[in-house]
Amino acid sequence: xxxxxxxxxxxxxxxxxxxxxxxxxxxxxxxxxxxxxxxxxxxxxxxxxxxxxxxxxxxxxxxxxxxxxxxxxxxxxxxxxxxxxxxxxxxxxxxxxxxxxxxxxxxxxxxxxxxxxxxxxxxxxxxxxxxxxxxxxxxxxxxxxxxxxxxxxxxxxxxxxxxxxxxxxxxxxxxxxxxxxxxxxxxxxxxxxxxxxxxxxxxxxxxxxxxxxxxxxxxxxxxxxxxxxxxxxxx
Amino acid sequence: xxxxxxxxxxxxxxxxxxxxxxxxxxxxxxxxxxxxxxxxxxxxxxxxxxxxxxxxxxxxxxxxxxxxxxxxxxxxxxxxxxxxxxxxxxxxxxxxxxxxxxxxxxxxxxxxxxxxxxxxxxxxxxxxxxxxxxxxxxxxxxxxxxxxxxxxxxxxxxxxxxxxxxxxxxxxxxxxxxxxxxxxxxxxxxxxxxxxxxxxxxxxxxxxxxxxxxxxxxxxxxxxxxxxxxxxxxxxxxxxxxxxxxxxxxxxxxxxxxxxxxxxxxxxxxxxxxxxxxxxxxxxxxxxxxxxxxxxxxxxxxxxxxxxxxxxxxxxxxxxxxxxxxxxxxxxxxxxxxxxxxxxxxxxxxxxxxxxxxxxxxxxxxxxxxxxxxxxxxxxxxxxxxxxxxxxxxxxxxxxxxxxxxxxxxxxxxxxxxxxxxxxxxxxxxxxxxxxxxxxxxxxxxxxxxxxxxxxxxxxxxxxxxxxxxxxxxxxxxxxxxxxxxxxxxxxxxxxxxxxxxxxxxxxxxxxxxxxxxxxxxxxxxxxxxxxxxxxxxxxxxxxxxxxxxxxxxxxxxxxxxxxxxxxxxxxxxxxxxxxxxxxxxxxxxxxxxxxxxxxxxxxxxxxxxxxxxxxxxxxxxxxxxxxxxxxxxxx
Numbered sequence: 001x002x003x004x005x006x007x008x009x010x011x012x013x014x015x016x017x018x019x020x021x022x023x024x025x026x027x028x029x030x031x032x033x034x035x036x037x038x039x040x041x042x043x044x045x046x047x048x049x050x051x052x053x054x055x056x057x058x059x060x061x062x063x064x065x066x067x068x069x070x071x072x073x074x075x076x077x078x079x080x081x082x083x084x085x086x087x088x089x090x091x092x093x094x095x096x097x098x099x100x101x102x103x104x105x106x107x108x109x110x111x112x113x114x115x116x117x118x119x120x121x122x123x124x125x126x127x128x129x130x131x132x133x134x135x136x137x138x139x140x141x142x143x144x145x146x147x148x149x150x151x152x153x154x155x156x157x158x159x160x161x162x163x164x165x166x167x168x169x170x171x172x173x174x175x176x177x178x179x180x181x182x183x184x185x186x187x188x189x190x191x192x193x194x195x196x197x198x199x200x201x202x203x204x205x206x207x208x209x210x211x212x213x214x215x216x217x218x219x220x221x222x223x224x225x226x227x228x229x230x231x232x233x234x235x
Numbered sequence: 236x237x238x239x240x241x242x243x244x245x246x247x248x249x250x251x252x253x254x255x256x257x258x259x260x261x262x263x264x265x266x267x268x269x270x271x272x273x274x275x276x277x278x279x280x281x282x283x284x285x286x287x288x289x290x291x292x293x294x295x296x297x298x299x300x301x302x303x304x305x306x307x308x309x310x311x312x313x314x315x316x317x318x319x320x321x322x323x324x325x326x327x328x329x330x331x332x333x334x335x336x337x338x339x340x341x342x343x344x345x346x347x348x349x350x351x352x353x354x355x356x357x358x359x360x361x362x363x364x365x366x367x368x369x370x371x372x373x374x375x376x377x378x379x380x381x382x383x384x385x386x387x388x389x390x391x392x393x394x395x396x397x398x399x400x401x402x403x404x405x406x407x408x409x410x411x412x413x414x415x416x417x418x419x420x421x422x423x424x425x426x427x428x429x430x431x432x433x434x435x436x437x438x439x440x441x442x443x444x445x446x447x448x449x450x451x452x453x454x455x456x457x458x459x460x461x462x463x464x465x466x467x468x469x470x471x472x473x474x475x476x477x478x479x480x481x482x483x484x485x486x487x488x489x490x491x492x493x494x495x496x497x498x499x500x501x502x503x504x505x506x507x508x509x510x511x512x513x514x515x516x517x518x519x520x521x522x523x524x525x526x527x528x529x530x531x532x533x534x535x536x537x538x539x540x541x542x543x544x545x546x547x548x549x550x551x552x553x554x555x556x557x558x559x560x561x562x563x564x565x566x567x568x569x570x571x572x573x574x575x576x577x578x579x580x581x582x583x584x585x586x587x588x589x590x591x592x593x594x595x596x597x598x599x600x601x602x603x604x605x606x607x608x609x610x611x612x613x614x615x616x617x618x619x620x621x622x623x624x625x626x627x628x629x630x631x632x633x634x635x636x637x638x639x640x641x642x643x644x645x646x647x648x649x650x651x652x653x654x655x656x657x658x659x660x661x662x663x664x665x666x667x668x669x670x671x672x673x674x675x676x677x678x679x680x681x682x683x684x685x686x687x688x689x690x691x692x693x694x695x696x697x698x699x700x701x702x703x704x705x706x707x708x709x710x711x712x713x714x715x716x717x718x719x720x721x722x723x724x725x726x727x728x729x730x731x732x733x734x735x736x737x738x739x740x741x742x743x744x745x746x747x748x749x750x751x752x753x754x755x756x757x758x759x760x761x762x763x764x765x766x767x768x769x770x771x772x773x774x775x776x777x778x779x780x781x782x783x784x785x786x787x788x789x790x791x792x793x794x795x796x797x798x799x800x801x802x803x804x805x806x807x808x809x810x811x812x813x814x815x816x817x818x819x820x821x822x823x824x825x826x827x828x829x830x831x832x833x834x835x836x837x838x839x840x841x842x843x844x845x846x847x848x849x850x851x852x853x854x855x856x857x858x859x860x861x862x863x864x865x866x867x868x869x870x871x
Contacts, residue, residue: 068462068463068465068467071465071636071638072465072636075636075638075726076665076725076726077627077628077636077637077726078633080421080628080630081630091665091723091725091726092667094665094726095665095666095667095723096667098638098662098663098664098665098666099662099666099667099668101663102662102663102666
């Protein structure tokens with residue numbers, strides 16, 4: 001917690017030339033001439049770090065293979081006896097690989113990251129949008145949730161049943177939103193600029209809906225958990 | 236863009252990243268610094284081995300007692316618990332990286348005193364005050380000495396394990412303890428992950444593995460995926476205040492309550508008795524892992540009473556059942572975070588002494604739906620894994636790689652006291668995140684940020700790690716400066732913070748105020764003090780040894796003068812008496828060297844007498860064919 005290695009200290013290298021001996025050396029790999037570890041270029045996106053083109057359709061097991069292979073090459077464990085420059089490069093590069101893998105392995109995270117790169121990010125939590133057709137029902141649900149808190153033994157079961165039904169319904173809506181999202185991937189991957197812009201807008205709306213559903217579901221979970229209590233002693 | 240990351244990095248903290256030429260494989264040991272027991276292991280030609288003492292014992296009880304001759308560690312310290320409870324410290328791991336308020340509730344279970352304060356825990360022993368890292372350092376020093384005796388050369392580098400669910404402050408405290416003990420801590424490794432490495436090395440199987448680790452004071456659950464030699468932690472969860480200690484506390488409470496209810500005897504204020512009860516119920520609990528019933532006996536002469544009680548396994552299980560149940564929530568949370576169905580977990584491994592309890596095994600088996608593994612000694616497997624990681628770092632083992640995660644989400648306090656998460660829990664480490672900061676008032680030169688760890692929405696409900704001040708921001712209108720702050724969690728799970736001012740070329744700096752940690756200056760001072768203490772300890776021990784030796788020689792000389800009265804001339808006797816008087820005088824002083832010199836002189840003066848006595852004794856033996864007491868042997 002007390003400061004640390006100065007990141008980026010040696011990341012600036014001249015094109016694809018080794019920072020140490022000047023030979024041509026690939027990013028995030030060891031120099032074929034002198035064996036020194038090379039950094040990823042500053043500002044590399046997550047796809048570039050994992051050696052991929054910017055696409056949404058990705059194979060999860062291929063991603064994991066890359067994640068493992070890269071860490072096998074540049075993890076700090078293997079550079080402890082090397083120079084401090086290389087240790088810093090290794091730390092930085094390994095962190096970049098780990099962050100990239102985490103962001104890309106999950107389809108939702110992948111789209112969120114892409115939207116951010118395109119300047120269309122949803123921001124933290126904000127911008128969640130209720131699905132138009134469910135807006136009224138969700139308002140009523142909020143009321144039912146409030147009522148459950150003060151409900152007596154007679155009213156509670158009916159309210160609970162209602163909320164549980166809603167939870168199932170909204171849960172499947174969220175799953176549907178995720179299916180719709182991944183259905184957009186081939187179109188974005190194959191599309192021209194105009195198509196991509198259009199698909200991005202659609203994905204952004206789907207994510208906004210999903211974010212909203214997630215918040216409502218979390219509230220429902222909390223409301224139902226307080227009453228059920230089965231697992232409360234576990235926490 | 237100007238790089239303005241500024242050195243709050245004290246030289247000592249970055250020492251391990253100094254350039255170092257590759258050389259022959261170094262000596263790096265693996266240490267399991269446990270709540271109840273600690274041990275040290277190393278990799279011997281590809282096989283991890285625990286380093287044992289002459290009696291074959293690998294475990295060193297994590298107990299430190301402060302006797303008149305300085306601190307003692309391990310079995311000797313554990314024996315002091317029942318007679319000098321107030322001078323002994325145990326389970327100090329529960330206090331690592333904690334504040335007084337965090338531990339206030341459980342202090343009644345401990346015989347030692349803790350100074351009330353707003354800051355980190357300080358333990359009072361006599362007129363000394365020690366922080367938990369200093370006490371842990373004494374245990375580490377003992378392990379280090381054991382390793383040095385084994386190898387016959389200095390041991391300066393180590394990998395130390397911690398519970399996976401330890402937060403940043405607890406990890407930092409462990410690293411500080413290592414430094415105070417004179418060790419360069421190359422890596423902090425999570426205990427369940429280390430255990431998995433040891434199992435992986437042995438069995439070379441692939442798949443998804445859940446490690447259930449219930450130790451003396453902490454509980455962890457980690458779920459790993461093992462593939463192609465990569466041990467990737469998928470999720471971890473736990474409770475750093477839950478373990479076998481809690482079983483014993485529940486049993487101690489049971490005994491104390493019964494004594495009060497049935498015998499009208501209140502022992503709650505008797506520190507030594509409470510320790511005797513604690514050690515007694517611990518032994519009974521361990522026995523009940525293999526037996527169905529046992530009898531617990533406690534003599535209480537001060538109350539004219541001997542408390543005897545039969546304890547059955549069923550009764551034990553009813554007492555500890557609620558505590559065991561507390562481990563299941565974190566298990567479910569970790570399974571949930573992994574997002575795999577239970578059937579996809581191929582194996583469950585048990586680690587930690589408390590998993591020998593049949594009830595624990597039963598509950599784990601129920602939860603995961605499969606029989607858990609425990610082929611490797613659950614007390615030793617963590618240290619063995621630490622030795623494997625030590626060997627990886629020493630450049631020995633290259634076919635394995637550990638990718639661990641950060642157990643708790645890292646965030647900063649935002650306006651209104653909420654938390655903005657920067658690095659979510661279960662993110663593979665090392666990892667980093669950037670966050671932009673700016674000013675809110677014209678000409679503001681300092682920006683303050685509060686870093687917390689935890690899963691709650693409000694900063695105040697999470698663990699406060701530190702407050703950071705970004706200083707030296709040039710005067711600009713509010714909102715104009717752009718300070719980019721990088722939060723990096725290294726492979727130890729420890730956070731560092733650096734900053735760059737993007738817009739101007741003026742330097743800013745990061746100032747750290749750890750909430751529950753030692754400052755760099757404090758650690759440096761403790762290293763110095765521990766060296767001084769070490770010297771003082773050596774001096775004290777030297778004095779004791781010299782006095783003991785003197786006593787032996789004095790006793791033997793007195794005896795020889797009586798037995799050899801017939802062989803001693805008056806002048807010789809006078810010389811001997813003079814030397815004896817000089818030794819007696821020296822012995823009452825503090826100078827070990829003077830005592831040794833006076834001892835040598837007595838030995839010299841009595842040498843001839845000793846020889847004559849020896850001859851005479853031999854003649855007697857030959858003549859009378861009987862064994863004679865030979866004092867000359869004692870007098871050398």
